[in-house]
Amino acid sequence: MSLSATTAPPPAVSPEQAPRKPRPTHRLARFDLRASPYLYIAPFFVIFGIFGLYPIIRTVWMSLHNWNLIAPDRRSFVGLQNYVDLLSDDYFWNAVRNTVGIFLLATIPQLLLALFLANTLNRGLRWRTFFRMAILVPNVTSVAAVGIVFGTLFQRDFGVINWVLSLVGVDAIDWRNTTWGSWTAISVMVDWRWTGYNALIFLAAMQAIPRDLYESAALDGASRWRQLWSITLPMIRPTFIFVVIISTIGGLQLFTEPLIFSGDSLGGNLRQFQTVAMYMFEKGIETTTTAGYGAAVAGMLFLMIIVASVLNFLLIRKSVR
């Protein structure tokens, strides 16, 4: 270790005879200049290597095997067979459909609502700071807690939501056992957590828009609606696309909310709300014998996220030009 350099014995020759050698501190300084930057960034790479890169490589390796989680002697190399099987697996495609469906159902209203909130908070409201902070509160609650509380609200027999609906004459909705019911319930959980967060990001972008644009628009007689449409939205477009990318990545990995809502990894009797991440969990963790197949699901999810991100990236490039 570099500590030894400071305790290295002095040169044996006496100072007056020797040609002028760099003193140890100089050498150390050079070492410092060269090595320190790497040392400073090392912790990130070490930690990323252990917790990021290694699991990815390991997962890819597992996905090429028939992998038993708890019996190491029951493992064998199968090449790409898991991926081939996956492509003709109805339950996998069902999970893909559910994930994309829930993503759309959750994200579109969420972004509209976030825009509305941000636009409202961008005006001169009383207690503006309080409201700006308050909309972030749902984001700091734990996902599990959100899942449990909303799971109770969305109960069929004694849930608050069905009770409220019954006041206006709507029959009890079986939230868990219907596709639309379950998708709606999960979307509400997702939106509860992320609408405020996205609203804050939009708000930050809106604050960067020069005030005088609005002033001159107002002088020209543009209504608030017109100002939003013609000034605010075009000006925050890059931010909007950033938020869409983040939401896409989060949406594709949707796991905890539907898992807690379901109570198991199946996502309903007919897997009507089983997401890709839940299917990965079912095959990779719950079913000890198919961990390799589960790893292949993880691999496909990874690919899906890359494809979605690249599409988004292309969109950004286009919009910036």
Added chain:
Amino acid sequence: MSVTKRRLRQAAAVALVAITALGAAAACGEAKPEAGAKPDKLIVDTFGEFGYEDLVKQYETANNVKIELRKTGDLGDYRNKLVRYLATGKGAGDVVALEEGIINEFKLNQANWVDLAQYAPAGKSGEYLSWKWDLGTTGDGKVIGYPTDVGSLAACYRRDLFQAAGMPFERDAVSASWPTWDKFIEVGLQYKGKTGKAMVDSLASVSNAVLFQQPGDLFYDKDDNLYNPAVKPADRKPTDLIAANSPAVKAAWDTAVKIHNAGIEAKTATWSAEWSAGFKQGTFAVTMCPSWMLGIVKGNSGDANAGKWDVAAVPGGSGNWGGSWLAVPTQSKYPTEAAKLADFLTNATSQVAAFKKSGPLPTNKTALASPDFTGYTNAYFNNAPTGKVFGESVKNIQPVHLGPRHGSVKEKAFESALNALMAGQLTADQAWAKFLNDVPSQGAF
């Protein structure tokens, strides 16, 4: 740059490297204690209600050792945790419970389990119902688990609701009113006619009861085949599944469909939030009760409903649902101490104490014969003589061969198809087809 600043930076860099290295070293160097070392703490992992709370305290004082009892409510969650502990080689309790539906899967890798034969006191194997002891061992004589309980079967019913409906409500009269499942449906229709409400909680509850009332294979044959072995793998059709031809599975399915057609089930899937809430709300008046379920019924119904539940005979003769073993994972640092604790928790006195606390039915023959057990009446269940009721039915239990992934097939293929039928998502024929479609993927091992 001043010297001190540079020194500071060097020191910082050195410290950084040192800390990183230390962390890595700490991660690798976890020493095993020496053999015979006194454990700081023993951990016991159970699911549902095993009734071990008081026993553990008793053992702590008697042996001067700390014990942590980790309870998980749901068997599915519990199994996932256990899989994670075994897959990563750390985290499992020193003593863990294995249920009948999952023990065979965990037996597949014997290296995960301490062979308890080397620790068992002399004669322990003879103390238990012989079939129960045998199921906890492997083919070559290793003892994976000490028997805890067996489900056996009765029917829990709400006497207050039956009485309010103007129906027979004393336990003997109720037992007499439903000797068969057809009669059970008649009683259900009567209850529905009087109250307008459903009588039994779910289709899965009934099917679990019927499943073990018929002899023969369930989802696997004796050699753990999922398909009829006479059919070549290439020619396999869903109808060649053992499950498709099992009389027991067929009987369980048909009974469930009959109940669904009569409309006497409350559509609360067993273990769902609606189901748990239904106990307090009186959504249903009957649920099938293996002995261990008594603790769950009590927990879900709460003290306010004490004395309202009672225990009657199950329609269709005695059956079994569930039952477990206690095993010691090889990753335990104190296998000797753990085996001793497992021995204590499964001895005759402890089994009777656990039964009184939460209901798990003894499998120890001394416990089953003790007056303390046979004379026990459960105050919560209107003083039902649960010791006598379950004690008698346990003698009639025929051991059934459960394949390696029995629990998974039952819960994720069989019961989810029944739940889909119950919720009106599928017709009976569609649900049966879905069940057969799911068996191979859930049952493969």
